[in-house]
Amino acid sequence: MNNVTPKILSGFMELLPEDQILFNTILDTIRNNFESFAYLPLDTPIIEYSSVLLAKAGGETEKQIYRFNKGDNDLSLRFDLTVPLSRYVAMHKEELTFPFKRYQIGKSFRGERPQKGRYREFYQCDIDVIGRSELSVRYDAEIPSIIYNIFKSLNIGKFTIRINNRKILLGYLESLNLKDISSDILRIIDKIDKIGIDKVKEEMNNLSIDKDKQESIISFIKDYTQEEVISYLKSFNINNDMYIEGVNELNTVLEFMKSYNILKEYYKVDLTIVRGLDYYTSTVYETVLDDYLSLGSICSGGRYNDLTALYTNEVLPGVGISIGLTRLFSVLKDNNIISSSRKSVADILLVSIDNNNYDYILSLSNTLRSNNIKTDIYYEDKGMKQKMRYADKLSIPYVIVIGEDEVNSKTVTLKNMILGTQDNLTIEEVLEKFKKR
Amino acid sequence: MNNVTPKILSGFMELLPEDQILFNTILDTIRNNFESFAYLPLDTPIIEYSSVLLAKAGGETEKQIYRFNKGDNDLSLRFDLTVPLSRYVAMHKEELTFPFKRYQIGKSFRGERPQKGRYREFYQCDIDVIGRSELSVRYDAEIPSIIYNIFKSLNIGKFTIRINNRKILLGYLESLNLKDISSDILRIIDKIDKIGIDKVKEEMNNLSIDKDKQESIISFIKDYTQEEVISYLKSFNINNDMYIEGVNELNTVLEFMKSYNILKEYYKVDLTIVRGLDYYTSTVYETVLDDYLSLGSICSGGRYNDLTALYTNEVLPGVGISIGLTRLFSVLKDNNIISSSRKSVADILLVSIDNNNYDYILSLSNTLRSNNIKTDIYYEDKGMKQKMRYADKLSIPYVIVIGEDEVNSKTVTLKNMILGTQDNLTIEEVLEKFKKR
Numbered sequence: 001m002n003n004v005t006p007k008i009l010s011g012f013m014e015l016l017p018e019d020q021i022l023f024n025t026i027l028d029t030i031r032n033n034f035e036s037f038a039y040l041p042l043d044t045p046i047i048e049y050s051s052v053l054l055a056k057a058g059g060e061t062e063k064q065i066y067r068f069n070k071g072d073n074d075l076s077l078r079f080d081l082t083v084p085l086s087r088y089v090a091m092h093k094e095e096l097t098f099p100f101k102r103y104q105i106g107k108s109f110r111g112e113r114p115q116k117g118r119y120r121e122f123y124q125c126d127i128d129v130i131g132r133s134e135l136s137v138r139y140d141a142e143i144p145s146i147i148y149n150i151f152k153s154l155n156i157g158k159f160t161i162r163i164n165n166r167k168i169l170l171g172y173l174e175s176l177n178l179k180d181i182s183s184d185i186l187r188i189i190d191k192i193d194k195i196g197i198d199k200v201k202e203e204m205n206n207l208s209i210d211k212d213k214q215e216s217i218i219s220f221i222k223d224y225t226q227e228e229v230i231s232y233l234k235s236f237n238i239n240n241d242m243y244i245e246g247v248n249e250l251n252t253v254l255e256f257m258k259s260y261n262i263l264k265e266y267y268k269v270d271l272t273i274v275r276g277l278d279y280y281t282s283t284v285y286e287t288v289l290d291d292y293l294s295l296g297s298i299c300s301g302g303r304y305n306d307l308t309a310l311y312t313n314e315v316l317p318g319v320g321i322s323i324g325l326t327r328l329f330s331v332l333k334d335n336n337i338i339s340s341s342r343k344s345v346a347d348i349l350l351v352s353i354d355n356n357n358y359d360y361i362l363s364l365s366n367t368l369r370s371n372n373i374k375t376d377i378y379y380e381d382k383g384m385k386q387k388m389r390y391a392d393k394l395s396i397p398y399v400i401v402i403g404e405d406e407v408n409s410k411t412v413t414l415k416n417m418i419l420g421t422q423d424n425l426t427i428e429e430v431l432e433k434f435k436k437r
Numbered sequence: 438m439n440n441v442t443p444k445i446l447s448g449f450m451e452l453l454p455e456d457q458i459l460f461n462t463i464l465d466t467i468r469n470n471f472e473s474f475a476y477l478p479l480d481t482p483i484i485e486y487s488s489v490l491l492a493k494a495g496g497e498t499e500k501q502i503y504r505f506n507k508g509d510n511d512l513s514l515r516f517d518l519t520v521p522l523s524r525y526v527a528m529h530k531e532e533l534t535f536p537f538k539r540y541q542i543g544k545s546f547r548g549e550r551p552q553k554g555r556y557r558e559f560y561q562c563d564i565d566v567i568g569r570s571e572l573s574v575r576y577d578a579e580i581p582s583i584i585y586n587i588f589k590s591l592n593i594g595k596f597t598i599r600i601n602n603r604k605i606l607l608g609y610l611e612s613l614n615l616k617d618i619s620s621d622i623l624r625i626i627d628k629i630d631k632i633g634i635d636k637v638k639e640e641m642n643n644l645s646i647d648k649d650k651q652e653s654i655i656s657f658i659k660d661y662t663q664e665e666v667i668s669y670l671k672s673f674n675i676n677n678d679m680y681i682e683g684v685n686e687l688n689t690v691l692e693f694m695k696s697y698n699i700l701k702e703y704y705k706v707d708l709t710i711v712r713g714l715d716y717y718t719s720t721v722y723e724t725v726l727d728d729y730l731s732l733g734s735i736c737s738g739g740r741y742n743d744l745t746a747l748y749t750n751e752v753l754p755g756v757g758i759s760i761g762l763t764r765l766f767s768v769l770k771d772n773n774i775i776s777s778s779r780k781s782v783a784d785i786l787l788v789s790i791d792n793n794n795y796d797y798i799l800s801l802s803n804t805l806r807s808n809n810i811k812t813d814i815y816y817e818d819k820g821m822k823q824k825m826r827y828a829d830k831l832s833i834p835y836v837i838v839i840g841e842d843e844v845n846s847k848t849v850t851l852k853n854m855i856l857g858t859q860d861n862l863t864i865e866e867v868l869e870k871f872k873k874r
Binding site for chain 2: 013088096111393
């Protein structure tokens with residue numbers, strides 16, 4: 001018979017069970033943290049009208065979209081979770097309670113050129129808070145605090161959440177009479193880590209910015225310490241609203257993060273961070289793994305003035321952040337920062353010595369499962385060797401063996417697969433043992 | 438400004454937060470039960486090569502597929518979770534441990550004509566056990582036992598899992614010398630609930646089956662009691678292998694379900710059940726809500742001889758079942774069998790009386806969250822009335838109010854939003870109170 005070769009597309013992640021268990025553990029940690037901060041779940045469709053989804057998109061993004069016709073409809077797969085949120089909030093603003101805190105964990109799709117660490121289908125884990133006409137800057141501090149809790153509990157090594165408020169640099173440029181070309185300058189500064197200071201100066205030359213101002217800008221964004229950043233910023237005595245707002249907002253964010261007991265070495269102000277120039281308006285974040293800076297940001301976001309501008313005239317400001325989980329997982333695995341340890345979700349495996357006594361075994365399995373012990377049963381009529389091999393291959397930590405003796409004495413033989421020990425116990429003793437774990 | 442109208446496609450489910458919380462609770466119950474029986478998680482791509490995904494499909498299914506080109510690739514969105522499982526097992530059979538027990542919960546897509554209760558994007562919750570060349574019939578009993586546990590714990594009212602083994606009727610037809618047209622007859626009997634006995638006879642007439650045999654068949658599939666079904670089947674003394682295997686397999690399934698302590702009234706043998714004629718080979722299941730029979734089966738599956746026939750010559754038999762969760766949820770909601778009760782995931786809301794003392798509030802929130810209490814904080818500078826309205830609208834059960842007094846005395850004021858009472862407590866007392874819940 002001619003078979004079809006089973007294969008998947010490149011740029012799509014599919015895992016073996018042990019890695020899937022690990023992936024799900026991470027995903028659960030993220031979800032639990034989101035819920036612990038009282039964010040509400042949302043699940044939007046993967047397919048939407050192109051006219052709705054691509055209302056704003058263009059250029060590079062639009063080329064990457066999976067877009068197609070079905071019947072009379074021009075459809076696209078979502079390419080992020082922000083546009084659907086925006087559409088959702090615009091549709092349901094009369095039914096939602098504001099500030100509306102939502103999380104969404106799901107797959108997005110971008111048909112970009114596949115390359116190492118880039119995926120065409122990828123999980124995003126997003127949180128956003130949306131206000132109605134206003135939203136306290138205090139939420140700008142809550143977002144990185146959640147990210148801190150997640151990455152700390154994932155135990156992925158030292159990371160740094162870099163924080164900036166774009167108003168500060170905009171206000172500073174305004175004070176240098178460079179307001180007209182401020183977004184061009186931000187675009188240049190955004191690249192400073194990649195291209196270096198000399199190239200930044202060269203590009204500022206092209207904008208006809210004089211040398212003194214170039215030096216002032218470079219010095220402004222570089223010459224401060226974390227401990228004194230707010231007093232440093234205030235020392236410039238710049239009086240335009242943009243600057244004052246930016247410094248005050250940043251100050252609140254830093255004070256709140258301190259009150260949240262976030263360890264100082266896990267976040268820092270970085271005045272060079274710009275991110276998504278046509279989208280974010282003040283606070284911006286990115287997160288790097290200190291030992292893997294070349295990976296770039298693993299979690300980014302910020303404050304935007306008007307989430308739903310495309311769909312409604314009402315102003316709905318928001319702040320949010322996104323973890324690109326598929327890429328992050330692949331990076332963490334490839335660099336051995338995380339590794340799978342469990343090949344099964346089972347706590348225990350039940351086997352029959354003589355392919356018999358299933359009545360006793362099944363009743364026992366009911367008791368174990370109702371005590372939150374994940375229980376597997378091996379049902380094939382095989383010898384003990386093969387049954388134990390199943391437990392071994394799946395690295396199930398305990399095996400209960402049942403034969404006539406156990407049935408008659410209403411006990412079980414419990415094998416500890418790690419220590420290689422075994423005990424004859426009552427069911428109550430087994431439950432007690434597992435309760436202690 | 439000209440806005441784009443925010444809307445989603447018909448046939449796509451999108452929920453408000455209170456319904457999403459309810460949906461997720463159901464989904465978590467399903468997942469927990471799957472894991473409690475030690476099924477391993479799997480997550481396959483949503484987009485696959487059409488050549489792989491549609492290797493077998495045809496007719497109605499193929500017309501419904503979301504299929505499109507991207508670059509040089511002919512792609513399709515998965516239309517179920519079984520074909521991807523089959524492709525996955527064929528790809529990874531050397532890396533998996535057999536019997537391979539896997540669950541997958543995810544969205545599938547079928548662009549069918551939208552109608553009440555039908556969705557184009559829908560969650561499926563699948564479990565399957567795959568054997569390598571063989572698979573004990575005992576797994577055929579585990580599958581409905583899991584379904585029983587799930588539906589019992591979901592508290593969706595009285596349901597019945599209908600079980601059959603197709604070999605029995607095939608063996609019976611063989612004994613009547615009707616083997617050559619047995620699949621035609623099964624196709625007719627499959628419709629008996631819809632078209633009635635008279636129409637079944639009419640269609641058997643068309644196959645030139647004589648009246649006596651018609652009566653025998655109808656009587657065979659109808660005239661038995663649940664208590665004595667096995668002895669009833671044995672009483673025919675039919676000796677072909679097909680029949681004997683079918684009766685023995687069904688007997689094992691029933692004995693195991695009894696040992697699993699499944700209440701008798703929740704399952705029954707139904708010799709008329711056929712399901713997916715070109716796919717299932719022996720055991721088949723379907724599940725109905727007793728009070729809503731017209732909804733048809735909410736959970737179906739069965740045993741198949743060779744999962745991966747399209748992709749490999751090795752024989753991998755399996756047994757599985759699928760819950761169509763999106764449709765089930767919509768049915769349960771529409772009939773008020775379930776209803777959303779929580780508008781927030783938060784256990785508690787913290788508010789400041791005077792828009793101050795956030796240092797104390799944030800530190801308190803850390804303590805609460807680290808004790809598994811989901812904690813929301815209201816950050817806007819508003820009056821108390823508006824803060825309490827937020828808690829009301831989200832039906833958050835407790836509110837902690839913090840002012841100067843609380844900070845000075847290191848206490849909190851805890852309002853019970855349901856009873857309308859309030860107490861001044863230490864943080865330890867609050868934790869104690871929540872531990873008791």
